[in-house]
Amino acid sequence: MNEVDSMVELITRTQREGDWEALLDKIPYAKFIGLSAQTMGDEIIFRMEPLPTNTGNPILPALHGGVIAGFMETAATLNMMMRLDVIQVPKIIDLTVDYLRSGNMKPTFATCTLNRQGRRVANVHVVAWQKNRETPIASSRAHFLLDDEE
């Protein structure tokens, strides 16, 4: 089985069985920031562990804003792979992160909304929270390129 086929297989398996581990194993950066995911019915909830290495401000202490951005972006990408049957990692065009509250050193969650899926471009909204969804720590919007020819 070549690499593309195995990736398709992994994505299909995650879509079918909600088994995220094998897929996330293929993304070193996801492991590096302590990202996991759980499919709950139609929704996917992404989670990032408060790894000491994710700290940006050691005095507060607080999560690094860049890690929060990386987490939301990874969540958006994975969410798209599940929703669109995109067999590759979709290419990010741009990302805007609004930082709403400082991220405490505790688990962070994220959910994504696919606002629009065009033929070539998709628009995804991501919200990240710790306490509850009504008090998000960051909100984000990203565009992805879908027809990523080799």
Added chain:
Amino acid sequence: MRFPKAQYLAGMQRFISVLPHCQILQMSALEADDQHVVFTVPFAEHLIGNARKQLIHSGVISTLLDTACGSVVVCALPRFEMCPTLDLRIDHLRPAVANKALYCEARVIKITPQIVFTEGEVYQDKGLPVARAVANFMRLGADKTPVEMDAAVFGVEP
């Protein structure tokens, strides 16, 4: 400028060396003054986002931009102030490839009493930008930051 350039650079090196996520990325400062900074992150296997194409994850680029833009704010203000990121807007212009370091140059665009506007550019080869960003920071005010912080970062007497 408040200090000679070497003091800004030493200050930036000190500043990022206490940020745990920057340490794990082995981030370091190459240039710094009161208008701009240049930071770098060496390549490492765990930074890969797309294993098949051997590309660096864009999250690393976001972190480098956020850190460099946030740090140039520290350099540009009359004294150290805590400045949380309000927003970060990134355009990904070309993929960042494995086995090559990332560089980020950040500049201050405008300082107001409440807000600092910055922009940054990430590249692996000079003149071929990987990403461009605009980042705005909120000033919490000098009175919200202990004077010792300024001394600790820039090595000046409080």
